[in-house]
Amino acid sequence: MESAASALGPAAQPAKVRLFHPGLTLPFVLIVLCFAAWGAAANLTDVLVGVFRRIFDMSNFQSSLVQFAYYGAYFLLAIPAAFLNRRFGFKAGVLVGLGLAAVGGMLFIPASELLVYEFFLLALFVLAAGLSILETSANPLAIAMGPEESATQRLNLAQAFNPVGANIGVLLGAVLILPGLTSEASKTIMTPEEVRQSQEADLSLVLGPYVGIAIVLVVIWLLILRSRMDTPAPPVSELDDADSGTLGRLWHNHHYRYGVAAQFFNVAAQVCAWTFTILYAQDVVGLSVEAAGWYLQASLILFLVSRFAMTYLLGIFRPTLLLLIMAVLGVGFCSVAMFSQNIVGLCAVVAISLSLSLMFPTIYGVALKGLGEDAKFGAAGLVMAILGGATIPLLHGALMDQIGAALAFVVPGVCLAFVALYALFDLRTTRAATAQAPQGGAS
Amino acid sequence: MRRLGAVALTVAVSLGLAACAETEPEPEPVTVGLIIKQDENPFFVEIREVAQDTADELDAELLTAAGRSDVDNASQVAALERMSSAGAEGILITPADSRAIVPAIERARAAGVTVIALDTPTEPESAVDAVFATDNRLAGELVGRYARARAEQDELEPQIALLDLAPGITSGELRRAGFLAGFGIREGDPRVVGSVDTEGDETKGRVGMRRLLERTPGINVVYAVNEPAAFGAIAALEAAGKDADDVLLVTVDGGCQAMKEGIRAGDIDATSQQYPENMGREGVEAIVRNTRGGEPPAGYLNTGVELIAAEPAPGVDSRDEAFGTRNCWG
Numbered sequence: 157m158e159s160a161a162s163a164l165g166p167a168a169q170p171a172k173v174r175l176f177h178p179g180l181t182l183p184f185v186l187i188v189l190c191f192a193a194w195g196a197a198a199n200l201t202d203v204l205v206g207v208f209r210r211i212f213d214m215s216n217f218q219s220s221l222v223q224f225a226y227y228g229a230y231f232l233l234a235i236p237a238a239f240l241n242r243r244f245g246f247k248a249g250v251l252v253g254l255g256l257a258a259v260g261g262m263l264f265i266p267a268s269e270l271l272v273y274e275f276f277l278l279a280l281f282v283l284a285a286g287l288s289i290l291e292t293s294a295n296p297l298a299i300a301m302g303p304e305e306s307a308t309q310r311l312n313l314a315q316a317f318n319p320v321g322a323n324i325g326v327l328l329g330a331v332l333i334l335p336g337l338t339s340e341a342s343k344t345i346m347t348p349e350e351v352r353q354s355q356e357a358d359l360s361l362v363l364g365p366y367v368g369i370a371i372v373l374v375v376i377w378l379l380i381l382r383s384r385m386d387t388p389a390p391p392v393s394e395l396d397d398a399d400s401g402t403l404g405r406l407w408h409n410h411h412y413r414y415g416v417a418a419q420f421f422n423v424a425a426q427v428c429a430w431t432f433t434i435l436y437a438q439d440v441v442g443l444s445v446e447a448a449g450w451y452l453q454a455s456l457i458l459f460l461v462s463r464f465a466m467t468y469l470l471g472i473f474r475p476t477l478l479l480l481i482m483a484v485l486g487v488g489f490c491s492v493a494m495f496s497q498n499i500v501g502l503c504a505v506v507a508i509s510l511s512l513s514l515m516f517p518t519i520y521g522v523a524l525k526g527l528g529e530d531a532k533f534g535a536a537g538l539v540m541a542i543l544g545g546a547t548i549p550l551l552h553g554a555l556m557d558q559i560g561a562a563l564a565f566v567v568p569g570v571c572l573a574f575v576a577l578y579a580l581f582d583l584r585t586t587r588a589a590t591a592q593a594p595q596g597g598a599s
Numbered sequence: 600m601r602r603l604g605a606v607a608l609t610v611a612v613s614l615g616l617a618a619c620a621e622t623e624p625e626p627e628p629v630t631v632g633l634i635i636k637q638d639e640n641p642f643f644v645e646i647r648e649v650a651q652d653t654a655d656e657l658d659a660e661l662l663t664a665a666g667r668s669d670v671d672n673a674s675q676v677a678a679l680e681r682m683s684s685a686g687a688e689g690i691l692i693t694p695a696d697s698r699a700i701v702p703a704i705e706r707a708r709a710a711g712v713t714v715i716a717l718d719t720p721t722e723p724e725s726a727v728d729a730v731f732a733t734d735n736r737l738a739g740e741l742v743g744r745y746a747r748a749r750a751e752q753d754e755l756e757p758q759i760a761l762l763d764l765a766p767g768i769t770s771g772e773l774r775r776a777g778f779l780a781g782f783g784i785r786e787g788d789p790r791v792v793g794s795v796d797t798e799g800d801e802t803k804g805r806v807g808m809r810r811l812l813e814r815t816p817g818i819n820v821v822y823a824v825n826e827p828a829a830f831g832a833i834a835a836l837e838a839a840g841k842d843a844d845d846v847l848l849v850t851v852d853g854g855c856q857a858m859k860e861g862i863r864a865g866d867i868d869a870t871s872q873q874y875p876e877n878m879g880r881e882g883v884e885a886i887v888r889n890t891r892g893g894e895p896p897a898g899y900l901n902t903g904v905e906l907i908a909a910e911p912a913p914g915v916d917s918r919d920e921a922f923g924t925r926n927c928w929g
Contacts, residue, residue, distance in 0.1 A: 341874040341926045344903035345881075439921035442855050497863070561921060 175310055176302040183383045184301050184310070188317050189376050190250065190294045194287040195321025196328065197257070197369055199430070201226050201280065202452060203329030204362070205553075206434040206445065210337055211358045212273050216435065216561075220553030223431055225277040227423075227546035229284035230291075234540060237292035246300060247385045249293025254377040257286025261370025268359040271352070276362075283366075286373075297385070319460045326456055328365040330449030334434075336361045337445055402533050411587060412534055415523020418578035419541035422515040424548030425486065425571035429508040430455060431549050432561065436505050439561035440497050451502060455509040462513035475518045476582040483576035486511030490569030497562045508568065515575060526587055544571075629659040629890045631883050632682035632690035634675050638665040641854060641929025642875050643693060646717060649879035650691065657887045662687060672696040676703040682712075689713035689886030689896075691731075691879075697722040697769070713889055715896055717878040720769065729885065729896035731878050733904050735851075738871035739774035739822075741906040742849035743781020745869045746820055748912035749847050755819050757782075760811045761794035762804050762823040762832055771799075771824050774851050778822045792818060797828040804831025812839045823850040826857040826870065833866045853907065855927035862909045862920045869908040869917065875928055877902040 176184050209219035241249040260283025267275035298314045299307045338354040406412050437448035492504035524531045556564035633650050635643040654661035664678035672695050682690055694700045704714050704726050716727045750757050764771025792815040795807030823829035829850035843866045853872025861867030885896040907923035
């Protein structure tokens with residue numbers, strides 16, 4: 157998942173504005189590492205769904221609980237993290253987030269000793285809870301590390317390392333976990349004791365990358381703890397800022413209200429597409445699990461490259477027109493995945509990432525456009541749309557158990573159709589004039 | 600001072616690791632031979648590929664050879680002699696002719712070579728040290744049980760057609776016997792309305808099925824000894840205007856074509872999937888283990904069989920088509 161802050165578009169910068177306050181270059185580098193770390197952890201989790209299904213021989217619905225635990229924690233911890241930052245400051249928030257995430261990574265050790273799936277879900281929940289706090293703290297901390305004039309540039313620079321981390325996460329899974337897994341065919345002739353030994357061996361493969369990430373987080377934690385970060389105090393919380401009329405105004409603003417729904421479906425489509433790419437490659441095309449991992453890697457690379465291309469195209473086309481085209485294209489890719497049950501369908505699954513690449517920042521910008529001061533509170537609602545990533549993959553997994561891996565791609569297809577409807581709504585309606593410039597930059 | 604300590608610690612750890620690396624003994628060199636029937640059939644290609652991967656993992660050398668067809672005994676005899684001379688400690692063979700290959704195997708064993716038959720037993724079975732193969736009777740029994748449960752569920756009056764392999768071929772006979780046992784009937788049961796030999800060939804399966812349908816148009820349960828014969832039956836059933844829903848078709852093998860074009864399409868209701876990868880891996884591991892001081896391979900190892908069904912039948916455990924596709928060969 158990406159951060160809401162990535163929606164901040166480029167802004168004109170006065171010449172020779174410093175990027176960081178004096179002495180904060182090294183701390184900024186450490187914060188950048190945090191951005192990469194949560195990208196790696198999030199997308200390594202996409203690999204885990206198929207891995208756990210194989211190790212524990214469970215249904216797709218059961219294995220999808222991995223994403224429920226991960227994104228559920230992100231959703232639940234977002235607001236407490238904001239209060240934590242307000243009470244103790246961004247640095248404390250970053251340290252708590254890093255520490256909790258490291259604990260989550262380390263919890264993989266007892267989980268793999270006990271061979272209990274639910275313990276892994278707990279470990280993932282704790283890891284994601286920490287990363288949620290980290291993300292909530294690191295974004296404003298990055299902004300606060302330099303002059304206001306270069307805030308967007310600084311944040312975009314830090315955000316650029318998130319997809320790099322995401323690719324590293326999948327690479328870790330593709331190289332360190334997937335090739336070493338015990339084959340299902342070999343398990344058909346194993347004794348219960350041999351199956352248990354194979355589970356231990358496979359879970360030790362899962363353990364490595366997570367403990368590795370935890371160690372990196374601990375190192376970053378120590379370095380941040382020791383570094384001076386003289387940044388301004390956190391501003392008044394967006395939530396505290398909201399007067400009683402804010403909620404009502406937001407609710408009656410259709411562009412915002414539908415925008416939250418569109419973001420929910422966009423996040424859902426993204427998590428579904430990436431979570432079930434490996435399973436599609438195995439169950440529909442019959443590829444080996446290690447070959448399947450490379451298709452997920454291709455999805456993320458396509459996403460990254462497309463993001464740059466979309467930035468260029470957004471300068472030419474109206475954002476919601478491009479959003480409409482990409483969403484309809486996404487629905488088309490899902491349809492191909494459903495009915496062309498072969499390598500073409502798999503390529504269509506990969507291509508969904510092309511249409512996803514512009515959605516988060518575009519919906520973010522369109523939904524907040526013209527909200528003025530209400531945008532601060534409204535932004536929180538859009539970030540909490542991450543709930544789509546926790547819930548809809550469960551539906552996808554359950555449907556997959558009933559109708560198969562290919563037809564279950566109707567789920568991201570419907571999600572993207574809702575995004576298309578939102579784009580169409582924006583194109584066909586006019587907004588009331590507002591006094592203040594838009595907060596988001598994508599539109 | 601602290602930096603000095605860190606350097607000392609690094610050096611100590613490096614030396615420790617180097618010492619560990621030096622004490623790691625070199626694995627004893629092992630040469631394993633693999634002789635398959637032919638190298639175009641995906642079943643045997645799967646055995647060869649997995650055997651190669653396993654040999655690489657175990658630091659063993661793999662020599663491979665293949666006949667020109669499923670019945671090319673002469674090439675297998677020559678390969679056995681060549682690999683024995685080359686110093687192979689063990690040879691894995693999928694016999695093209697279960698009887699004719701025996702003298703060559705006996706010569707190899709007399710020279711101290713361990714021989715394991717993969718997929719097809721020799722006659723006599725004791726001609727080799729061990730047999731690693733699918734339990735063909737169980738394979739037939741699983742689809743027989745499934746067919747019976749589905750027939751009861753659909754309230755069919757079973758009229759059964761059997762598409763067999765050929766007389767005297769053990770694997771085919773075992774599958775047929777297993778099917779009948781699984782269905783709960785004996786040889787000569789009036790519910791079996793006819794049977795033909797297909798030699799596991801698609802064309803012969805189609806021709807045989809057409810003849811059976813001409814004699815008994817009401818056939819509603821078909822057992823085919825393997826998937827090519829099943830595809831032949833499907834073609835004949837379609838030509839006779841029968842829909843996939845009209846006939847319950849079960850078979851044995853577990854190849855990828857059957858998963859994607861048979862089970863997924865609903866034309867094949869169930870198949871017993873066998874695992875050539877287990878034959879290749881277990882075979883190489885057994886030879887390497889034996890050469891490096893472990894237990895010598897002996898007796899029979901069941902290399903696994905799972906029932907793959909398009910839709911589950913009441914009271915019969917089965918795996919879905921996705922599992923079959925993930926683990927299919929070819």
